[in-house]
Amino acid sequence: MTDSADAAQHEQAETRVVTDQGVTAAAxxxxxxxxxxxxxxxxxxxxxxxxxxxDFAAAGVFTRxxxxxxxxxxxxxVLRGERVRAVVLNSGGANACTGAPGFQDAHRTAEETxxxxxxxxxxxxxxxxxxxxxxxIGDRLPxxxxxxxxxxxxxxxxxxxxxxxxxxxxxxxxxxxxxxxxVHHAGKWxxxxxxxxxxxxxxxxxxxxxxxxxxxxxxxxxxxxxLRNATARTFDRLDVDGATSTNDTVLLLASGASGxxxxxxxxxAAVFAVCDSLADQMxxxxxxxxxxxxxxxxxxxxxxxxxVGARAVARDSLVKTALFGSDPNWGRVLAAIGIxxxxxxxxxxxxxxxxxxxxxxxxxxxGAREVDLSGEDIHVLVELGMGAASASIRTTDLSHAYVxxxxxxxx
Amino acid sequence: MTDSADAAQHEQAETRVVTDQGVTAAAxxxxxxxxxxxxxxxxxxxxxxxxxxxDFAAAGVFTRxxxxxxxxxxxxxVLRGERVRAVVLNSGGANACTGAPGFQDAHRTAEETxxxxxxxxxxxxxxxxxxxxxxxIGDRLPxxxxxxxxxxxxxxxxxxxxxxxxxxxxxxxxxxxxxxxxVHHAGKWxxxxxxxxxxxxxxxxxxxxxxxxxxxxxxxxxxxxxLRNATARTFDRLDVDGATSTNDTVLLLASGASGxxxxxxxxxAAVFAVCDSLADQMxxxxxxxxxxxxxxxxxxxxxxxxxVGARAVARDSLVKTALFGSDPNWGRVLAAIGIxxxxxxxxxxxxxxxxxxxxxxxxxxxGAREVDLSGEDIHVLVELGMGAASASIRTTDLSHAYVxxxxxxxx
Numbered sequence: 001m002t003d004s005a006d007a008a009q010h011e012q013a014e015t016r017v018v019t020d021q022g023v024t025a026a027a028x029x030x031x032x033x034x035x036x037x038x039x040x041x042x043x044x045x046x047x048x049x050x051x052x053x054x055d056f057a058a059a060g061v062f063t064r065x066x067x068x069x070x071x072x073x074x075x076x077x078v079l080r081g082e083r084v085r086a087v088v089l090n091s092g093g094a095n096a097c098t099g100a101p102g103f104q105d106a107h108r109t110a111e112e113t114x115x116x117x118x119x120x121x122x123x124x125x126x127x128x129x130x131x132x133x134x135x136x137i138g139d140r141l142p143x144x145x146x147x148x149x150x151x152x153x154x155x156x157x158x159x160x161x162x163x164x165x166x167x168x169x170x171x172x173x174x175x176x177x178x179x180x181x182x183v184h185h186a187g188k189w190x191x192x193x194x195x196x197x198x199x200x201x202x203x204x205x206x207x208x209x210x211x212x213x214x215x216x217x218x219x220x221x222x223x224x225x226x227l228r229n230a231t232a233r234t235f236d237r238l239d240v241d242g243a244t245s246t247n248d249t250v251l252l253l254a255s256g257a258s259g260x261x262x263x264x265x266x267x268x269a270a271v272f273a274v275c276d277s278l279a280d281q282m283x284x285x286x287x288x289x290x291x292x293x294x295x296x297x298x299x300x301x302x303x304x305x306x307x308v309g310a311r312a313v314a315r316d317s318l319v320k321t322a323l324f325g326s327d328p329n330w331g332r333v334l335a336a337i338g339i340x341x342x343x344x345x346x347x348x349x350x351x352x353x354x355x356x357x358x359x360x361x362x363x364x365x366x367g368a369r370e371v372d373l374s375g376e377d378i379h380v381l382v383e384l385g386m387g388a389a390s391a392s393i394r395t396t397d398l399s400h401a402y403v404x405x406x407x408x409x410x411x
Numbered sequence: 412m413t414d415s416a417d418a419a420q421h422e423q424a425e426t427r428v429v430t431d432q433g434v435t436a437a438a439x440x441x442x443x444x445x446x447x448x449x450x451x452x453x454x455x456x457x458x459x460x461x462x463x464x465x466d467f468a469a470a471g472v473f474t475r476x477x478x479x480x481x482x483x484x485x486x487x488x489v490l491r492g493e494r495v496r497a498v499v500l501n502s503g504g505a506n507a508c509t510g511a512p513g514f515q516d517a518h519r520t521a522e523e524t525x526x527x528x529x530x531x532x533x534x535x536x537x538x539x540x541x542x543x544x545x546x547x548i549g550d551r552l553p554x555x556x557x558x559x560x561x562x563x564x565x566x567x568x569x570x571x572x573x574x575x576x577x578x579x580x581x582x583x584x585x586x587x588x589x590x591x592x593x594v595h596h597a598g599k600w601x602x603x604x605x606x607x608x609x610x611x612x613x614x615x616x617x618x619x620x621x622x623x624x625x626x627x628x629x630x631x632x633x634x635x636x637x638l639r640n641a642t643a644r645t646f647d648r649l650d651v652d653g654a655t656s657t658n659d660t661v662l663l664l665a666s667g668a669s670g671x672x673x674x675x676x677x678x679x680a681a682v683f684a685v686c687d688s689l690a691d692q693m694x695x696x697x698x699x700x701x702x703x704x705x706x707x708x709x710x711x712x713x714x715x716x717x718x719v720g721a722r723a724v725a726r727d728s729l730v731k732t733a734l735f736g737s738d739p740n741w742g743r744v745l746a747a748i749g750i751x752x753x754x755x756x757x758x759x760x761x762x763x764x765x766x767x768x769x770x771x772x773x774x775x776x777x778g779a780r781e782v783d784l785s786g787e788d789i790h791v792l793v794e795l796g797m798g799a800a801s802a803s804i805r806t807t808d809l810s811h812a813y814v815x816x817x818x819x820x821x822x
Binding site: 138 | 479505509549550656733745748749750757758760772773809810813814817819
């Protein structure tokens with residue numbers, strides 16, 4: 001996708017995205033979030049999403065980390081069936097690096113959720129229940145507490161604004177605000193979504209938990225295409241700290257409750273819009289963030305090279321600390337992109353901060369050291385002059401708060 | 412090289428390295444360091460090293476960054492002649508991203524140094540003078556000040572302890588201590604070295620300024636082999652913040668003044684020992700360091716894979732902040748190595764901190780969360796169980812001081 005198509009899609013999206021509704025913005029879905037007692041803090045920690053149909057088509061993308069959490073292994077297996085009736089999500093523990101016993105825990109969570117839903121009147125099989133977990137890596141989940149919660153939460157399932165909001169709050173970890181987005185397409189069909197993600201947000205795929213719902217009728221293949229198109233250009237281009245979680249999961253569920261059959265391009269646009277908004281919300285609420293930063297590389301010889309270049313700048317600790325200090329230290333941008341494995345000519349590089357040129361043809365521009373970066377939003381534009389391709393990465397600065405939050409997480 | 416060969420070479424080295432002598436520990440060299448007035452702080456900022464022969468053989472390795480500072484472009488050209496009589500080094504400015512005028516400045520610095528040395532009685536051509544600069548990227552050097560300094564510094568050249576020490580101090584930027592190392596080989600010949608490096612210390616090649624001297628008689632090819640052997644296993648395996656400087660330069664100069672002809676293996680070992688010590692000193696004095704960290708990957712299917720894995724862990728911001736917090740959060744080590752592009756089986760990974768097992772076969776070990784990491788030295792061992800190869804990376808934690816220092820560098 002070119003940046004102009006990207007921009008057009010983005011613009012189209014922005015006119016219609018609302019952020020006070022999430023997964024229950026689409027018809028046919030109920031959700032809930034409760035305090036099950038998994039978190040020591042007593043905050044909400046268990047969420048459930050139910051698709052009441054008539055369709056149960058689903059698609060998913062998962063972390064590329066080779067160390068995959070048990071719920072990722074379980075849910076990948078569920079998604080191979082292309083049919084999902086419910087998603088049960090917990091915060092307060094990642095159930096990662098827990099071996100075969102951890103996998104048994106995820107399996108049992110799906111079984112108990114299916115049983116509780118069936119008892120409640122919504123016939124569900126364990127193989128139709130995706131499981132997501134988030135929190136500290138390495139510990140077993142408190143299964144008695146979790147399963148009591150599962151039996152309780154089915155009674156809280158609600159549509160409208162309340163259910164989705166409660167679910168979005170229950171999946172938060174170090175997030176300070178819930179993250180929801182919805183698109184209402186011409187009053188006929190809807191896409192809604194919720195996400196959590198604050199740290200360990202990284203370059204390779206989703207890198208957080210996210211569930212998206214729609215009430216169009218769509219095949220699993222259509223959903224898969226819409227989801228991959230969206231995540232490749234939104235979550236995959238969000239890079240807070242270069243760390244890729246063991247638990248990343250993004251699911252897209254379709255109920256068909258609107259009676260409208262999906263047109264691929266419209267579905268793509270709506271799912272993109274929801275993901276784009278959620279990615280923005282995750283950037284703005286990233287651990288320790290004081291600056292919302294967009295790195296754009298233009299004039300690259302391919303979109304892939306533009307992306308590699310933008311990511312190299314976005315991941316550079318010295319660039320990120322300079323931005324924290326509102327310091328227009330453009331030399332660090334040059335040093336960062338110079339080590340990226342892409343075609344470039346140092347003497348042709350141009351850099352600007354928030355539209356002010358700071359480097360022209362590889363040399364400092366007049367007034368470069370005086371550019372004001374004291375605001376919360378910083379756009380770094382690097383023009384390579386090698387071709388016509390471009391790409392952007394969302395990132396943040398590297399602040400004291402990031403160090404503080406992440407040096408005292410497990411203890 | 413296997414880790415045991417590495418260790419043997421290291422051990423052999425440690426018995427003989429002294430750190431109170433540097434480039435003038437080898438016969439045939441004089442050095443000096445002065446306050447030329449380039450730094451606003453009034454600290455020493457200009458160093459000169461002179462090789463008085465009878466040999467002038469030299470080798471060098473330079474940054475792999477495609478954005479190369481002017482002195483790197485100049486010195487690479489000088490090194491193609493395989494003959495170096497003098498090295499002039501300044502701190503207080505990197506002369507990087509300064510275009511053709513910056514290159515002219517480096518060229519003129521070499522010319523004036525050659526003229527000043529010739530006037531002083533040591534006939535030197537500009538093409539025999541390497542130039543190194545370190546400091547802020549993007550500004551021209553104050554050439555009048557620098558060239559006055561060049562004319563002054565030739566009168567300060569001294570051998571013994573004083574010259575090398577003064578030179579080592581004059582190349583410091585955010586370093587808090589000078590870095591020197593020397594090996595006296597059986598009382599017959601010597602290798603000495605000095606280095607600066609505190610931030611922008613990264614995975615690809617030298618990543619700092621370093622000059623090594625020896626009084627053996629060696630061909631440029633012998634020096635090149637000794638230098639590449641040493642840097643590949645020392646400076647290339649030091650990764651403070653993943654950032655690769657535009658100015659990295661490591662030079663090895665041989666005077667032949669001892670009258671001893673080099674044996675390659677002995678030369679290799681002595682140069683390795685000096686580089687190893689200097690790499691240790693750079694780790695210990697890295698910007699914001701509170702923990703000296705060694706990441707070792709064992710049981711990899713190749714040394715290259717071990718190195719890629721160790722580097723992935725060493726560069727992970729979440730691992731580094733956890734270590735800053737003395738937090739044995741081993742799940743982050745698993746998440747970091749899981750995204751490295753190497754062969755691994757999550758269920759076979761073992762991790763230990765300072766010898767205490769924290770993860771066995773991909774799952775937490777009893778007592779893992781109670782391991783005491785409050786000391787300054789932390790060894791993270793990751794055993795993959797895939798093969799017999801291993802490699803280590805030196806790194807540091809990610810601290811408040813790192814953020815502080817690097818958010819206010821150029822201003």
